[in-house]
Amino acid sequence: MFSQKLKNIIRLPFATIAYGTALMLLVMVWKPHFSILSLSALLRIIMTAEVLCAGSIMSIYIGCVHQYNALNSQPDVLKSLYSALQPSSDLEELSRYHDGGRLSDQQMALLQYQRENIHYLSEEILRLQECLSKYERSDDGSTPQVDLAHLLAARDQELRALSAEMNQVQSELRLARNLIAERDSEFQRIRTTNNQYIEENERLRAILAEWSARAAKLERALEAEKFSSLELQKKISKLRNQTSESIESHEINI
Known part of the structure; x- marks a missing residue:
């Protein structure tokens, strides 16, 4: 199984780190003398090899997972549900x-x-x-x-x-x-709230239509009032002219 294979691979980086640490401790305790390498250089080499091995194993693990995902197959954990009978x-x-x-x-x-x-x-x-x-x-x-x-x-x-x-x-x-x-229930609550908003919107539209009708009536009444005012002013000016003419004719007669 693929999961069993990954279990074996995932243990290797930890084992590599453990063995590398044990080797470094052994080198520090034993303190071998080399004419070419010093103790610090030897420790650096061990740490570098340890990191490279762990990185390589992790790369192999990632590659296996990527390859398995590319197959687009069913998880092999479903095989544990199969009965022997x-x-x-x-x-x-x-x-x-x-x-x-x-x-x-x-x-x-x-x-x-x-x-x-x-x-x-x-x-x-x-x-x-x-x-x-x-x-x-x-x-x-x-x-x-x-x-x-x-x-x-x-x-x-x-x-x-x-x-x-x-x-x-x-x-x-x-x-x-x-x-x-x-x-x-949340969907029903949202739908109820939406219906309330729709009803409120319709009520506001009805109020707006009523106020628009009232405004139109007031505008028509204002226009009629202006027209009657103009007619009245014309009549007043006409009466004034007639009065002035009658006064002038009366003065001429006198």
Whole structure:
């Protein structure tokens, strides 16, 4: 598996640092005398070699990870979910959920697979218990009893592991559902607030339209008032002219 390979590679830089440090301590304690190199130069050479080895190993690690990511394959940790008693076809069908989809759909599919696997393991445990009881009643079944007991213990341990994993998936599913419910409630709250804003906007538009209509009426009334004022001024000027003419004619007659 790729993860096991990386475990072996990731230990090498730490081992290199440890061995290099131990070698430097040994050189400092032993203090060898060389005619060509001094003690400080020897320590520098050891440190340089240590850093180069650690850097090379880390480069190999990064290259392996990059090469594995370039393959665009499924994580090999899914192989640990395969049962020794059941083929991996059911779990391989779940790989289509890995490409995309909702979190709850993926968890429901994995939960369904684990339930089926647990049911299958329960039936297998019952069958093995029956076989074990048959061998225990027999006289010459000492070796098969040990084998069946070991196999039964292994299946029981696998069943417990799957039960624990199913409980974890159920808790994650409940958490995802709660998160979806919170998002839905928040969406409903935002939609309600938006509807309130829309109603307030419509009310303000109605008020604005009413004030616009009132302003138009006032403008028309003002125009009519101006027109009547002009007419009145014309009449007043006409009356003044007539009055002045009558006064002048009266004075002429006198």
